[in-house]
Amino acid sequence: xxxxxxxxxxxxxxxxxxxxxxxxxxxxxxxxxxxxxxxxxxxxxxxxxxxxxxxxxxxxxxxxxxxxxxxxxxxxxxxxxxxxxxxxxxxxxxxxxxxxxxxxxxxxxxxxxxxxxxxxxxxxxxxxxxxxxxxxxxxxxxxxxxxxxxxxxxxxxxxxxxxxxxxxxxxxxxxxxxxxxxxxxxxxxxxxxxxxxxxxxxxxxxxxxxxxxxxxxxxxxxxxxxxxxxxxxxxxxxxxxxxxxxxxxxxxxxxxxxxxxxxxxxxxxxxxxxxxxxxxxxxxxxxxxxxxxxxxxxxxxxxxxxxxxxxxxxxxxxxxxxxxxxxxxxxxxxxxxxxxxx
Amino acid sequence: xxxxxxxxxxxxxxxxxxxxxxxxxxxxxxxxxxxxxxxxxxxxxxxxxxxxxxxxxxxxxxxxxxxxxxxxxxxxxxxxxxxxxxxxxxxxxxxxxxxxxxxxxxxxxxxxxxxxxxxxxxxxxxxxxxxxxxxxxxxxxxxxxxxxxxxxxxxxxxxxxxxxxxxxxxxxxxxxxxxxxxxxxxxxxxxxxxxxxxxxxxxxxxxxxxxxxxxxxxxx
Numbered sequence: 001x002x003x004x005x006x007x008x009x010x011x012x013x014x015x016x017x018x019x020x021x022x023x024x025x026x027x028x029x030x031x032x033x034x035x036x037x038x039x040x041x042x043x044x045x046x047x048x049x050x051x052x053x054x055x056x057x058x059x060x061x062x063x064x065x066x067x068x069x070x071x072x073x074x075x076x077x078x079x080x081x082x083x084x085x086x087x088x089x090x091x092x093x094x095x096x097x098x099x100x101x102x103x104x105x106x107x108x109x110x111x112x113x114x115x116x117x118x119x120x121x122x123x124x125x126x127x128x129x130x131x132x133x134x135x136x137x138x139x140x141x142x143x144x145x146x147x148x149x150x151x152x153x154x155x156x157x158x159x160x161x162x163x164x165x166x167x168x169x170x171x172x173x174x175x176x177x178x179x180x181x182x183x184x185x186x187x188x189x190x191x192x193x194x195x196x197x198x199x200x201x202x203x204x205x206x207x208x209x210x211x212x213x214x215x216x217x218x219x220x221x222x223x224x225x226x227x228x229x230x231x232x233x234x235x236x237x238x239x240x241x242x243x244x245x246x247x248x249x250x251x252x253x254x255x256x257x258x259x260x261x262x263x264x265x266x267x268x269x270x271x272x273x274x275x276x277x278x279x280x281x282x283x284x285x286x287x288x289x290x291x292x293x294x295x296x297x298x299x300x301x302x303x304x305x306x307x308x309x310x311x312x313x314x315x316x317x318x319x320x321x322x323x324x325x326x327x328x329x330x331x332x333x334x335x336x337x338x339x340x341x342x
Numbered sequence: 343x344x345x346x347x348x349x350x351x352x353x354x355x356x357x358x359x360x361x362x363x364x365x366x367x368x369x370x371x372x373x374x375x376x377x378x379x380x381x382x383x384x385x386x387x388x389x390x391x392x393x394x395x396x397x398x399x400x401x402x403x404x405x406x407x408x409x410x411x412x413x414x415x416x417x418x419x420x421x422x423x424x425x426x427x428x429x430x431x432x433x434x435x436x437x438x439x440x441x442x443x444x445x446x447x448x449x450x451x452x453x454x455x456x457x458x459x460x461x462x463x464x465x466x467x468x469x470x471x472x473x474x475x476x477x478x479x480x481x482x483x484x485x486x487x488x489x490x491x492x493x494x495x496x497x498x499x500x501x502x503x504x505x506x507x508x509x510x511x512x513x514x515x516x517x518x519x520x521x522x523x524x525x526x527x528x529x530x531x532x533x534x535x536x537x538x539x540x541x542x543x544x545x546x547x548x549x550x551x552x553x554x555x556x557x558x559x560x561x562x
Contacts, residue, residue: 052470081472092467096485096559106471109481137561157471 001193002028002051002161007060008217009046020046022217023060028195030160033187035208036197037240043217044197048163051195052084053077065160082110085154085192089166091146093138093153099125100134103152110157120156127189128152128182144175151182155190162186164196168203180206201244205229205302213237225302230270230333249296249311257295257313265321270309270333271299280331281312288324290316350533353520358540360434360515364506368441369499375446376498377491379405380453381479391465391475405447413444413505417512424512437506437514445502452494456487489560496552500545507541517541 009021020043028034038044049055050062053069062069069080093102100121107117125131128148138146147167154162164183168176184207187194198204204211205225212222213236221234229245232238242248257264269280285292292312299308314321328334379401385391386398411419417440424439425431460483468482484491507518517537525534 054466054470078472078474081470084470086467086470088463088467090461090463092461092463094464094482094486096488105468105481109468109471109473109477153467153471163470 001030001065002026002195003061003063004047004050005061005063007047007050007057007062009043009050009055010058019043019217021050021057024217024219026212026219026222028193030193031187031191032209033183033194033196033207035204035211036195036214037199037201037204037211038197038214039199039236042214044214045165046217047214048165048195048197051161051163052081052086082106082157083159084161084163085157085159086163086165087147087150087154087167089169091138091143091150091170093146093149095138098135098137099130099141099149102138102149103156106153106157124152124155127155142175143171144179147171147175147179148182151179151186155186155192158190160193162192162194164194164198166198167196169198169200173202176200176203177206183207201240204240205244205300207303209303213240226307229302229307245298245300245308253295253311265314266295266311266336267314267325268309268311268335269328270335271307280328281310284324284327287327288316289320290314290324350524354517354533354536354540357515357517357520357537358544360519361503361506361517361541361544364434364437364441364509364514364516365499365502367438368445368502368506369495371438371442372445372449372498372502373495375442376449377453379446379450380457381483383450383454384457384483385475385479391469391478405450408443408447409451413440414508416440416444417508421512432513434509434514434516436512437509437516440512441502441505441509444505445498448501449495449498452498453487453491456490456494457483459490460486489556492552492556492559496549496556499548499552503541503544503548517544 004024004026007021007024008019011018011020022043024047026034036044036047046055050057051064053062057070064080064084067080069077072080094105097105103121103124104117107120112120121134122131125134128151130145130148130152133141133145133149138149141149150167151162162183167183168179171179180203183194183196186192196203196208208225210222210224211228212219213228213234214220215234215236221228221232221237228237229241232241257266281292281294284290292314295311295313297308297310297312299306299310301307314324316324325334382401383398383405386394386401388395388398390398408416420440420443421431424436427439428435430436464486465478465482468478473481504518506514506516507521509516509519517540521534521537521541524530525537
């Protein structure tokens with residue numbers, strides 16, 4: 001649906017080059033919610049603007065629905081833009097217009113007949129749950145309501161693609177959740193491809209199917225949400241995962257372990273998918289001559305599926321412990337943890 | 343020879359009329375020139391909608407040039423031009439020409455600053471929706487900045503009231519002319535006070551109306 005093919009965007013700033021986007025290759029499939037995560041200045045804002053050519057690539061191709069946008073004339077580009085909705089961190093609504101007129105704006109500039117326009121505005125306001133606010137001005141609305149207006153406006157022309165530029169970054173956590181739920185409905189009910197950029201891992205965790213991590217203009221890692229959470233490879237990705245899932249064993253626990261000295265058998269068990277719900281540990285404790293001591297752990301939800309890890313200490317005879325590990329391994333992933341390394 | 347203020351009222355009324363006429367016509371014409379100029383300055387600047395540095399530089403320089411000439415000098419310097427346009431270099435109509443040339447560049451800058459207050463994000467959103475530059479000017483820039491433009495035009499109007507006082511130099515008449523030729527040069531204190539009070543009233547009323555309309559636009 002959206003294809004970045006060796007795309008770079010270089011700015012000339014005071015004699016030196018700034019590579020905002022550096023040789024990016026990405027393919028975003030139809031109907032998926034694709035997240036691009038990165039710290040500020042990573043180039044993700046530029047990347048999303050390359051899709052509708054608000055920024056022109058310095059080199060490479062941006063192909064949307066089989067069409068190389070960089071080759072289009074201005075009028076044709078404007079027509080393509082009508083099929084690509086966009087929402088923004090600061091909503092960017094017309095302050096001088098009511099909610100109704102804001103949502104009607106993209107239809108009005110396309111010359112949609114009045115009756116059809118009104119019907120569509122009513123329909124889409126209903127969808128985002130703002131029918132009762134149609135005649136209010138943006139400044140009378142809360143942040144979440146403004147973003148709903150933004151979404152309604154972006155969807156008015158029934159686009160195939162929705163670009164989200166830090167769409168929830170200015171919202172509180174509760175509102176963020178409700179906006180994300182709405183975006184998910186947008187994808188599920190209209191089968192719209194969503195490309196969202198964010199610096200918040202919890203946003204990615206909540207709704208994205210696949211994710212790319214950006215740093216210094218480059219995509220440093222990409223994969224499904226489970227790949228990224230279960231085995232983040234790049235240190236930056238690991239940092240992001242850590243923002244929503246504590247991966248390290250807390251210092252206080254490590255200290256306690258080291259103080260007691262002696263040989264310890266500490267393992268990290270990672271639960272993915274359906275296994276997170278199974279009583280593996282209690283089964284191990286029953287079947288083998290081992291005691292299971294849970295030191296630390298965290299289970300979270302990735303797209304409605306539990307995911308997480310536990311750090312446990314297995315106490316007992318070496319032979320029994322090995323058998324226990326064997327059993328665990330057949331179900332979930334388990335690794336030994338060095339007490340001093342965490 | 344003292345002039346009786348009571349007998350002088352018709353002269354004052356006539357002068358008031360002349361001032362309102364000069365200011366009104368000049369404002370209208372100067373806005374017709376200044377508004378598009380201001381728009382051009384905003385859309386052609388670096389990073390603008392229709393970025394074009396040479397066009398921007400030319401217009402910006404011309405605007406600065408006319409803005410830097412003191413009005414009294416401009417008034418005299420363009421006399422031949424005035425004669426060409428209105429057929430005469432004296433009278434109220436003749437005063438309108440320099441007033442327009444004086445205030446149009448000023449209005450251009452005021453409009454420019456109003457338009458620059460429009461959040462770039464809103465313009466970007468319209469671009470992302472596939473709006474043409476023309477649509478963005480008429481449906482985004484102007485409506486979003488209209489309240490601020492109204493306030494700025496009020497400032498320009500009051501500036502015009504001040505400048506029109508100097509138009510007496512080319513026989514333009516008006517309240518300022520009366521204050522200078524009777525009140526100042528002939529020491530008719532009554533007339534000076536009466537005309538100045540009238541000017542104060544005009545400025546007050548103008549500002550009140552301008553502020554009211556601006557608020558009205560902001561909260562339709």
